[in-house]
Amino acid sequence: MIKYSIITFPGSNCDYDSYYVAKQRGNIVNQIWHKDTDLKNPDVVILPGGFSYGDYLRCGVIARFSPIIKEVTKFAEKGGLVIGICNGFQILTECGLLPGALMLNRDLQFICQHQHLKVINANTPFTNQTRQDEVLDLPIAHKEGNYYIDNDGLKRLQDNNQIVLRYCNADGSIDEHSNPNGALNDIAGIINDQGNVFGLMPHPERNADVYCQSPDGAKIFDSIEKSILQNR
Amino acid sequence: MIKANVYVTLKPSVLDPQGKAVMNALHSIGHDSIDNIRISKFIEIKFQEDDLEAVKSKVEEICKTVLANPNTETYRYDLVKL
Numbered sequence: 017m018i019k020y021s022i023i024t025f026p027g028s029n030c031d032y033d034s035y036y037v038a039k040q041r042g043n044i045v046n047q048i049w050h051k052d053t054d055l056k057n058p059d060v061v062i063l064p065g066g067f068s069y070g071d072y073l074r075c076g077v078i079a080r081f082s083p084i085i086k087e088v089t090k091f092a093e094k095g096g097l098v099i100g101i102c103n104g105f106q107i108l109t110e111c112g113l114l115p116g117a118l119m120l121n122r123d124l125q126f127i128c129q130h131q132h133l134k135v136i137n138a139n140t141p142f143t144n145q146t147r148q149d150e151v152l153d154l155p156i157a158h159k160e161g162n163y164y165i166d167n168d169g170l171k172r173l174q175d176n177n178q179i180v181l182r183y184c185n186a187d188g189s190i191d192e193h194s195n196p197n198g199a200l201n202d203i204a205g206i207i208n209d210q211g212n213v214f215g216l217m218p219h220p221e222r223n224a225d226v227y228c229q230s231p232d233g234a235k236i237f238d239s240i241e242k243s244i245l246q247n248r
Numbered sequence: 249m250i251k252a253n254v255y256v257t258l259k260p261s262v263l264d265p266q267g268k269a270v271m272n273a274l275h276s277i278g279h280d281s282i283d284n285i286r287i288s289k290f291i292e293i294k295f296q297e298d299d300l301e302a303v304k305s306k307v308e309e310i311c312k313t314v315l316a317n318p319n320t321e322t323y324r325y326d327l328v329k330l
Contacts, residue, residue, distance in 0.1 A: 073314070073315070074317055077314065077317070109319075110317070115319075116319055117317050117319040117320045119262070119320060120265060120266065121265070122263075122265050123265070124265055124266060124269060164262060164319065164320055165319065166261070166319070169319075198263070198265070
């Protein structure tokens with residue numbers, strides 16, 4: 017059993033999905049309002065998906081000024097595990113906890129579909145229960161998932177093995193058809209250089225249950241819980 | 249009062265799919281000479297003070313920290329005394 021804290025911003029809409037999955041797995045789960053200043057001593061913090069502050073100005077930018085973000089930043093700087101899913105990923109880049117930015121999708125459309133993803137780094141606290149190059153099936157649902165970083169930034173991500181997930185075909189191959197949103201280098205998920213902050217556009221919490229089309233999302237939660245329990 | 253007109257534009261290296269879609273639409277109705285379109289944000293901010301230097305440093309700070317994402321965007325502004 018581990019302790020999850022899940023932050024709710026005005027406009028978050030995947031907070032309860034995350035709560036449901038974490039709770040159903042037998043964990044202690046606290047839901048934290050964005051105006052709170054106490055993270056309640058978690059093992060891991062989830063910044064959930066949704067449309068915080070209506071995506072005004074840029075996705076995730078206004079959430080950065082919520083009081084709880086100061087606590088999340090302190091927690092991350094001390095090495096605490098933080099996972100940002102979809103809008104949570106956008107918030108993490110706007111806070112500067114992850115490099116790069118999430119831009120409008122290449123085809124200007126909101127995409128809601130199942131997506132194959134290749135595990136590029138299975139040696140993280142968030143993917144240790146997956147295999148290197150394993151193909152996961154997770155849903156995506158976003159309009160601003162087009163990851164961008166400048167050339168130097170991309171090189172740093174590659175050199176430090178910070179690219180965790182890339183969009184791919186069902187057989188793991190990567191080509192122009194496997195990239196749904198135009199993301200640079202087909203990037204779907206990255207980790208910070210310390211390895212404790214993970215942002216991804218796909219939604220593991222929507223596919224973590226045996227009743228779902230694929231239970232691959234559970235592997236992300238398995239990984240988080242294994243890494244916390246191992247380090248106790 | 250001072251009004252700041254702030255323009256936030258995508259860096260030249262960043263693709264602008266919206267601009268491209270608008271350009272394609274304009275090409276389709278015969279505007280063949282259009283070579284490129286980039287879509288930007290225009291933000292008006294009114295300050296209840298008259299010190300241009302003070303407002304300039306505030307606008308600079310606001311642009312850097314909030315209005316523009318340094319990864320993908322650049323900004324410029326002009327200040328108008330009302």
